[in-house]
Amino acid sequence: MEYYITVEPGVRIYVNDINPQGDKPILFMHGWPANHHLFEYQYDELIQKGYRCIGMDVRGFGKSDKPVYGYDYDTSADDIRCVIETLKLCNLTLLGHSTAGAVAIRYMARHKGFGVSKLVLCAAAAPSLIERPDFPFGLKEDDVLQIIYNTYQDRPQMLADFGKMFFYQPITEAFSSWFLSLGLEAASWATAYVACAWLYETLFDDMKCVNVPTLIMHGIHDQVCKYPLGVAQHKGIKGSKFVTFEDSGHGLFYDEKDKFNCELMNFVG
Template sequence: MGYYITVEHNVNIYIEDYGPEDGQPILFIHGWPLNHRVFEYQYDQLPKAGYRCIGVDLRGFGKSDNPWTGYSYDRLADDIRSVIDTLKLEHVTLTGHSMGGAIAIRYMARHAGHKIFKLALIAAAAPIFTQRQGYPYGLTTITKERVNELIKATYTDRPEMLHNFGKMFFYQNITESFKEWFQGLGLTASGNATAKTAVSLRDEELWQDMSKIHVPTGIFHGVHDEICPFTLAEALQAGIKGSELVPFMYSGHGLFYCEMEKFNHELAGFIG
């Protein structure tokens, strides 16, 4: 079932709801520059185990409205708060992939974990996405210059940018048809939202946010991730007290495709 939720004046966020209404809720936040449909193969399976899966299109992506402003992590986290409160959700497992993981972490800090039961971080673009001086886990993250190139390509040849981004996403081989479907997800976004969230990815940091997380946290990360290297997962585990790191030995950034069966099993086991 699809519907819209108003998160601020003239800004409506698109939601898809899968599974039993009284099921334990899992709220999925997609990564850059995709939409809620990227979790299709979780929506197909997890409701069979009784979970209610709620997919959100972030503002500017998928079927949501495309305002000119509002692409900071703070504003995106506030949108998630509006979704949770409007739907009157309780005991939520907040699940974020890539940039969605960063937004989930900001939500936990900014809104004191409001209504969150557990936190699942999937190949999260956190605690930082781009290289910084003093980063203790090695300079394996993407440079700011590389993100600037993505922003420039977004404004000049977005389809080619998405094509090249897709090449880095998967470690396992995928079909040409699947590549076309995946690129189509990115093309539904507005160019403005794609560029402005890339600025947030480039500039924002989440070091202080991690210390404010006080719910069970699962960190799911592909060992061969070229977009958010595995060292980021190690930094998250070090920074989030009591967190559990689950490595995916045969996956890149798209671990929920590369090792789909294992991912669904591990996520369900983590939620319990």
């Protein structure tokens, strides 16, 4: 079932409730610059096993509305709260990839984990995507500024270049074109504004607020959210489980999709 959920006047979020009769709901939050179709190879398997898979396009991306504001982590977390309340979700597993992993952590802190019983972070952009004086593990600020600049100059080429560093395992030309198409569905301004948010958003304190069982999955070859970020998440979230993906980059849900799906189902139960 497909829904448009109004999160504030004039802004609707698209949600695809793929198996609404299923058990153990999982809300899949995609990272920049894609949409909920990013998890196609999770939906395919999990719905056959009876899970309720809910894909959400974050504002500015996919089929969701594309306002010119609201691309900070607080607003994104508030959008999640509206979706969870509207669908009356409870005992939910919240899964966030990349930037959405960071937003999921913000949600847990800002909304005290409302409706969420388990958290999954995969290649999450936390506690900081960029290097900082007390955190030397992320991307360089200049690299992010270059992404923003390239977005405004030639967004298709920027997205194509990003796709080349996303996966560690070889992908076909057809798959590469499909991945590019996901990014092209986003608004150009949303693509740039989310990248701007990386420059100032941090989750060091937010991680301390996570109080549900948490699974962290991270590829050692990740060139976007580097592997030490996953290590930092594991240290910062009490009682978390950390699973290393030896043959994955940023797209670990496809690089090692069988392992990813197995770890996810074992964790959700």
